[in-house]
Amino acid sequence: MTDVEQPHFWPVLDALPYPVLYKDINSPNIFINLAAKRLFSENKTDISSVVSLDTIKTLTLCYANTHHPYGLFNNPLIQALSGNEIEQHVYLAKQASSYQLHSRLVEFPLSLHQSIVISLQRAELGHIEHDNALYIDEVHEALAFDKLISLISTGFINVQEHQLDIHINDAIAAVGEFCQADRAYMFQFNDELTEMSNTHEWVRQGVTAHKDELQNIPQHALPYFYKTMQETFIFNVSDVSKLPAEAHAEQAEFVREHIQSILCCAIRAGDKLIGFVGCDMIGRTRNWTSNDLRRLKLVGEMIANTLQSVAYRQSLHSMQQQLLLANADLQQQAMQDGLTGIANRRRFDQCLQQELQRSARSNTPLSLVMLDIDRFKLYNDYYGHQTGDDALKTLANCLSEVLKRQGDIAARYGGEEFALILPDSSLEDAMNVSKKIQQLLQEAAIEHKHSDVSKLLTVSIGCCSLIADKNTKASQLIKAADTALYAAKSNGRNRVEVSGEW
Template identity: 45%
Template sequence: MDLKTEQISFDQLISELSTRLINSEPAETYECIEEVIAAIGDYADADRCYVFEFNDSLEHMTNTHEWVRTDYQAHISDLQAVKTADLPWFFEQIKTYHKCIVDNIDFLPPEATAEKAEFEREQIKSVICVGLVANQHLLGFVGCDMVRQERQWTPEEIRRLRLVADMVANTLERQRTYSELIHTQRALEKANRMLQAQVAQDGLTGIANRRAFDERITNEIQRASRHKTPLALLIIDIDQFKPYNDHYGHLQGDQALKSVADAMFDQLQRNTDFIARYGGEEFVAVISATNEEKTKESMNQLLEAVRNLKIKHEPSEVEPYLTISIGGYIHKPRADEDTEDLIARMISKADSALYRAKSDGRNRGYLDT
């Protein structure tokens, strides 16, 4: 193959690889860059071809891609996070001129002592590096090494390496932009989840709020209707909480609300259980896939959990400590029932049962079936 034909063939290959890089998914980019440096290395008859990337502060450079001719030593593993200050002359060439061309390391300037020692360590006789620049930012460099013999780098080889550098630089910039977009997207998704959680969470007690209950009860009714299973609704009220607040103050009243909410939340831990603050000192619970016996057992557990807190309540006419009253209603939803009407009826039935519990002395629960 003559030189002109070889150049045309190389240009066609680079054009194809450029198209692949432009259209590649992020996961394919690494493989595409490997193919690009292999192509330039083979075309230039180099012994190594590689890509280095700088960190954001330009204090370190890392060998991220390397092609090595058969039977020659690779160095990518020992060229990680190399300090640019350790190779000051080389770094200044790349930073200032966006290139470093050395036909023979024996003719390096006196200020390149560190660079000559590194080249000798890697058995490099000639080297050419071209900066990776995108959007006026220096991202790194692409380079070729000669180990077998010295090399007079031709203008054509320099031009083609610049072409490869531009391709790689634009690809890395696109990759970084993509990564930043993904990071931003994930941050926004996390913030949105937190916001949604806050919207559905009671600010004082930390459990679900009225809005979350409205959504949950609708979903549970629809699920119970599909599976033909009973659904229980409980309305829970802290007994004589106004006298408690008046006697102990609102700060202690808030703490009591938190403690009661925590105690009841701990009792309702199944995936099908749900408890929310309904407003003031009133709470509401939804218990799915249950029956009358299990629902009464859950009500007793809630009553006992609050009693066990032993929160003093001197002005109470019920007990010397804080207690709750519970009204419940259990029902098996049918497909032909209107959800909104059923919710209103369940709340009304549970509220009537709560009124009965209060009328009979509080600190107890009643279940309407």
């Protein structure tokens, strides 16, 4: 015996009466059970339970139909132990015995990884009969299908949503052609599995399509089909006329569509059933083969993976857009006065600095307007802070209504004080804007009983304008506009004054 640690489930395989070869795909070791040792030695005690690939190569395998030996590079046993899935019959030229060789990937309940198990079952030579031409045709067809599936799967990789239907239609057509079906299709269930709709369909020439009429089919219309798909994930009917009595609704629908045989395989996203792919025979009945089932399952899995991938990318894109919107909203809030909705002091400072730089580059004038509500403390004390807030909002609306040009900014500078940044505007332009604000506020007719200026709410306004250079500071422009505002207050309020500093 070898010191190599055997798989913990090996005693079960070692006790089987037929030869078994086992290879973990992550290890070079090949285990053979007691029955398999006879393939290599008459005295089974002369050989270890672990053999090398070179030892395996000493077995002469022959084609089942011709009995001609396989070459080293197309030996199905070597391919199987290398991790390739095979499903074919071969002849083992050893002591006039013969075996059928089957290989498949399996996942053992006790194993944490996928492994390869090859089962060699004894058979009589007379029972292994294949038509050579038919066998070769099947091999060529299998190779062609594998090549086509490879191309289709490549197309599915990173497929965009707008191209998804094209690729699914190609896959459905491919499985229909290779299964020699009359119709192939895909259905999708709604989230509650209460309805299904035909989303993609391929039909052979001369066969009637039914996609348009097979929409939103309720569960109660085809209960046997729904139940079978949810329980077994396969609906395999070789002869519709032999469906059980409980499938009378399904039989009636199949007869209506002239279906004589039907094969459907589930499409699942994880553990959730989301739809199925299927094939129909119209002109005759059909005993569906394991190849038909394998091909349909393969296409279904490809479509399921692609749908999940597209859904994931859509979800990710949606989340990214939501994050971008949320981020933009946060940035907007960070630059916006919470009460009035116009720019806050932070945005005012940023914009003024930017516009000063632009004025210096383009040699164009920049104007600044500062305004303050007259006797606003008295207004708040008499009418209350809620009414005072409403007055601030009304004034902010007047400022926004006046500023029509792109680049003009209205900001709440602090408390009851507001400011306007007017790019590419002269001092005369600033004065015209200021007078228009006074006019709109007058039309708003906000009562102010305790003002010594007017019985309506008024504002005092200071304006300045300059053409900046690289040395001009924002504080200089603010000071000039603030000086003009102070003059407006000193000269009786409810008036517009300009700065004489420039």
